[in-house]
Amino acid sequence: xxxxxxxxxxxxxxxxxxxxxxxxxxxxxxxxxxxxxxxxxxxxxxxxxxxxxxxxxxxxxxxxxxxxxxxxxxxxxxxxxxxxxxxxxxxxxxxxxxxxxxxxxxxxxxxxxxxxxxxxxxxxxxxxxxxxxxxxxxxxxxxxxxxxxxxxxxxxxxxxxxxxxxxxxxxxxxxxxxxxxxxxxxxxxxxxxxxxxxxxxxxx
Numbered sequence: 001x002x003x004x005x006x007x008x009x010x011x012x013x014x015x016x017x018x019x020x021x022x023x024x025x026x027x028x029x030x031x032x033x034x035x036x037x038x039x040x041x042x043x044x045x046x047x048x049x050x051x052x053x054x055x056x057x058x059x060x061x062x063x064x065x066x067x068x069x070x071x072x073x074x075x076x077x078x079x080x081x082x083x084x085x086x087x088x089x090x091x092x093x094x095x096x097x098x099x100x101x102x103x104x105x106x107x108x109x110x111x112x113x114x115x116x117x118x119x120x121x122x123x124x125x126x127x128x129x130x131x132x133x134x135x136x137x138x139x140x141x142x143x144x145x146x147x148x149x150x151x152x153x154x155x156x157x158x159x160x161x162x163x164x165x166x167x168x169x170x171x172x173x174x175x176x177x178x179x180x181x182x183x184x185x186x187x188x189x190x191x192x193x194x195x196x197x198x199x200x201x202x203x204x
Contacts (some may be wrong), residue, residue: 046174046181047122047156049148056100057116059146059191066195067100068112099195106200115190115198119148122158124181125169131180137171138162139180144191160188 058067097112099105134140138161148156161171161180169182 044127045121045123046183047119047158049120049150049156051113051117051120053151054116054119054148055151056149057119057146060144061192061194064194065101068107068116068198069098069100071096071098097198099198101195105195107198108200111198115193118187118190119146119156122174122183122187124172124183125167126182128171128180128182134161134180137180139171139173143170144188146187146191158187160191163188 054070056067056069058065060066097107097109099107128137131137139159142159142161144160146158146160148158150156157175159173161173163170163185164182167182168185170185170188172181172183172188173179174181
């Protein structure tokens with residue numbers, strides 16, 4: 001091999017090494033972008049509301065729709081300043097929950113709060129890419145449809161699908177968005193209750 005050939009070979013090797021380094025850099029950059037996108041999706045807040053601004057919540061249990069109305073208590077209106085978990089964040093107003101289908105029943109406001117507070121901030125765990133038909137996720141006939149109406153008239157509808165056996169998260173769709181997300185089991189399982197689970201002891 002002549003000196004000229006050695007020089008050409010050396011140049012080719014240098015070019016090859018530079019190309020490999022550049023390729024590795026591109027791959028690592030793309031991976032970091034994908035990782036960041038996944039983290040952004042995982043931390044994405046789908047819905048964030050104030051508990052005190054909720055006017056009503058309805059959900060389905062065993063085919064029965066349960067509607068809960070959030071109203072200011074008569075006790076507070078008459079000057080009772082006592083507070084509990086049903087008071088708003090400012091502590092200025094105490095509210096009670098009423099079972100719309102039978103207002104004669106008295107609800108345990110703490111029991112209702114234990115379920116409803118899960119609606120204050122709903123974040124997704126994962127966005128389902130290249131989603132298949134809705135029946136693959138139990139969203140063609142949802143396990144539950146939770147409807148939240150705010151005091152300003154804004155309505156949120158959360159359709160809860162099946163539980164993913166691997167992650168233990170649930171599939172969900174929000175409002176008219178056709179995107180399918182997975183969310184923590186906390187919210188779906190908080191609403192796997194019947195009206196009997198929300199009654200004050202005196203009403204049972």
